[in-house]
Amino acid sequence: MNWLYIGVFMIVAALLPAAAITVAGILAPKKPNTLKSSTYECGIETVGESYVQFKAQYYIFGLIFLIFDVEAVLLFPWAVAYNQMTLYGIAEAIIFVLILLGGLFYAWRKGELEWV
Amino acid sequence: MTFWNDPINFIRQWLETLLVGWGVAPGVAQVILLVAGAAILGVLGLVWVIFLIWYERKIIGRLQDRLGPNRVGPFGLFQPFADMFKIFTKEYITPEGADRVPYNLAPVLAVAGTLMVWGVIPFASRIFGADLAVAVLFVVAAGSIGELGIIFAGWGSNNKYALLGAFRSVAQLISYEIPMVVTLLIPVMLSGSMSLQTIVQSQSIWFVLLAPIPALIFLITQIAEVGRAPFDLIEAESEIVAGFNIEYSGLKFGMFYVAEFLHAFTTAILFAVLFLGGWRGPFAEQIPFLGFVYLWIKTFLIYFLTVVIRGTVPRFRIDQMMDINWKLLTPLSLTMVLVTAVVHSLVRPLGSPLVTLAALLVANALMGLITMQLMRASTRSRRRPMVAPSTIIVARPETERQQSTLE
Numbered sequence: 001m002n003w004l005y006i007g008v009f010m011i012v013a014a015l016l017p018a019a020a021i022t023v024a025g026i027l028a029p030k031k032p033n034t035l036k037s038s039t040y041e042c043g044i045e046t047v048g049e050s051y052v053q054f055k056a057q058y059y060i061f062g063l064i065f066l067i068f069d070v071e072a073v074l075l076f077p078w079a080v081a082y083n084q085m086t087l088y089g090i091a092e093a094i095i096f097v098l099i100l101l102g103g104l105f106y107a108w109r110k111g112e113l114e115w116v
Numbered sequence: 117m118t119f120w121n122d123p124i125n126f127i128r129q130w131l132e133t134l135l136v137g138w139g140v141a142p143g144v145a146q147v148i149l150l151v152a153g154a155a156i157l158g159v160l161g162l163v164w165v166i167f168l169i170w171y172e173r174k175i176i177g178r179l180q181d182r183l184g185p186n187r188v189g190p191f192g193l194f195q196p197f198a199d200m201f202k203i204f205t206k207e208y209i210t211p212e213g214a215d216r217v218p219y220n221l222a223p224v225l226a227v228a229g230t231l232m233v234w235g236v237i238p239f240a241s242r243i244f245g246a247d248l249a250v251a252v253l254f255v256v257a258a259g260s261i262g263e264l265g266i267i268f269a270g271w272g273s274n275n276k277y278a279l280l281g282a283f284r285s286v287a288q289l290i291s292y293e294i295p296m297v298v299t300l301l302i303p304v305m306l307s308g309s310m311s312l313q314t315i316v317q318s319q320s321i322w323f324v325l326l327a328p329i330p331a332l333i334f335l336i337t338q339i340a341e342v343g344r345a346p347f348d349l350i351e352a353e354s355e356i357v358a359g360f361n362i363e364y365s366g367l368k369f370g371m372f373y374v375a376e377f378l379h380a381f382t383t384a385i386l387f388a389v390l391f392l393g394g395w396r397g398p399f400a401e402q403i404p405f406l407g408f409v410y411l412w413i414k415t416f417l418i419y420f421l422t423v424v425i426r427g428t429v430p431r432f433r434i435d436q437m438m439d440i441n442w443k444l445l446t447p448l449s450l451t452m453v454l455v456t457a458v459v460h461s462l463v464r465p466l467g468s469p470l471v472t473l474a475a476l477l478v479a480n481a482l483m484g485l486i487t488m489q490l491m492r493a494s495t496r497s498r499r500r501p502m503v504a505p506s507t508i509i510v511a512r513p514e515t516e517r518q519q520s521t522l523e
Binding site for chain 2: 001002003004005006008009010012013014016017018020021023024025027028029030031032034036037038039040041046050051052054055057058061062064065068069072073075076079080081082083084085087090093094097098100101104105108113114115
């Protein structure tokens with residue numbers, strides 16, 4: 001029943017804004033012309049392709065994010081079972097987090113966290 | 117159960133008996149009520165934004181020594197309605213060469229990702245959408261759908277500024293998700309469950325007292341996730357005009373606006389639920405509606421704080437923003453998980469909540485002091501070199517110059 005509710009609620013959450021946008025689209029005027037629908041760039045015309053190259057830094061941060069997010073999600077089952085755990089299980093999680101921190105400090109020392 | 121202490125469940129039961137009385141099968145009646153409940157909660161969430169816009173404009177106005185909206189209706193209360201009717205009749209301008217599918221999907225995803233979180237929030241002891249066993253993970257997952265909306269918007273607009281905004285959102289929203297997820301571990305650890313209802317019920321001592329530093333980290337990451345003032349790099353008006361939403365007009369832009377306000381309020385609710393005891397308070401168990409009032413008071417405290425931060429703190433530079441996340445919040449949150457786990461498991465066999473509270477408070481205070489010392493040391497080690505101009509040209513007044521030539 002709970003999951004059914006979540007499924008229904010997800011559909012409702014997507015339908016409500018979509019419906020509002022559609023209704024406004026019907027109410028609103030439609031008078032497009034070339035000047036109006038050209039790309040906005042502070043009054044001057046766009047030079048060249050608008051899908052510009054991006055800084056490689058963004059990609060590196062994306063990679064670091066991927067590593068940390070996956071491993072943080074791995075910690076959630078441990079956190080749920082934490083109250084019933086002996087000291088051995090806690091020590092294991094501590095070693096896991098220390099390895100994570102080690103990876104972070106490695107990236108830091110390598111200069112990957114500098115924004116240049 | 118009477119109408120006065122639990123109106124929502126009272127109406128639900130009354131409707132169910134009514135539907136069954138009309139000859140509807142009990143299973144079908146339950147599904148009808150479930151769909152109706154989902155629709156009502158979704159609509160209420162969106163309508164609530166109208167009030168939030170008024171509230172925030174009023175407070176920001178006062179912070180900037182203005183009156184804020186005060187013409188339409190009492191205290192300007194009807195101003196957002198007027199704005200809403202206006203924006204409904206505005207034309208959609210789709211830029212040439214836009215990637216239609218992501219461009220049109222983005223505003224829907226931005227609102228949906230935020231609104232979905234409302235489905236799992238416990239508003240009171242018996243007023244909630246669904247009590248999922250993995251609600252915390254659901255909140256994280258739904259939050260990243262909103263980020264997807266922003267990236268879609270920047271990519272689909274065929275505009276350099278929008279694309280720059282999308283790049284920045286990759287750097288900011290994604291990075292700040294790590295300390296957020298890691299600090300979410302601590303309420304889960306302390307309560308032993310991922311269900312938000314159980315987390316609220318296990319807070320006989322508020323978690324903000326047991327874990328003040330993780331609570332602060334969570335608040336900072338939430339402000340960054342919303343993309344508000346100190347962290348508004350993805351739509352920085354003075355740098356990249358409006359960032360990801362520059363090519364949007366009419367209600368498509370309005371939906372991004374709604375998503376931002378709804379997200380800001382949702383994060384305040386989440387903070388109140390996870391760290392401030394949610395609906396807990398005197399007599400909240402007997403009268404569920406009172407619990408709802410308590411939750412709303414706590415939420416508005418946090419929301420007011422975020423609005424004041426928005427109105428007072430200037431924007432970070434992008435390298436500062438990344439440094440705060442990767443060099444301060446991420447290592448600190450991981451360390452706080454370690455410290456909380458060790459201290460809590462050492463004190464737990466004593467079985468006294470007061471000792472646990474004292475031990476965790478001392479551990480947090482120590483960690484805070486160590487962090488402050490480390491930060492001070494690092495700022496001292498990389499103090500900026502003073503840049504002095506080589507020649508100083510000073511303009512002298514006309515009369516003085518004439519005097520000097522005469523001499």
